[in-house]
Amino acid sequence: MKKIIVLAAAALALCTTGAMAAGDPAAGEKVFKKCAGCHAVGEGAANKVGPALNGIFGEKAGAVEGYSFSQAMIDAGNGGLVWTPETVSEFLKKPRDFVKGTKMSFPGLPKDDDIANVVAYLQTFSPDFKAE
Secondary structure (H helix, E strand, O other), X not given: OHHHHHHHXXXXXXXXXXXXXXXXXXXXXXXXXXXXXXXXXXXXXXXXXXXXXXXXXXXXOOOOXXXXXXXXXXXHHHOOOEOOHHHHHHHHHOHHHHOOOOOOOOOOOOOHHXXXXXXXXXXXXXXXOOOO
C-alpha cells in the first residue's frame, strides 16, 4: 500500500510541475506552422507581426528587444510574468484570457498535446533555459 501511495504522489508531482507536458519537438514544429505567420524562430529569426521567440523561456513577458508590445503584456511582465513551459502552455490555451488586453489575435490551441508539442519545439530555441 505504501508503494502505491508513493507512486501516486510522484505522479501528482509530475502533473503539477508540468513534467508530464513533455511534448514532441518534431510534432511541435508542424503545429508551429499555425504560429509562423506572426512569429519566427531559428537562425536569423526576426520580429514579425509578433515577436521572434528564440530564447523566450526564462524571459520576462513583454521584453523582446525591438518589438512593440501591448501595454497589457508589458504590465504582465512588470508584474512578474516570466515565460516558462507552464506559463507558455497556459498562454497558448487562450492568449486573451491569460493576458487580458494582449494584441495577439490568435484564439489559442485547444488540444493539450499540440500545446505540449509546441512548447517542446520552442524549448529547442532556448537551450540555456533550466527549469527551477
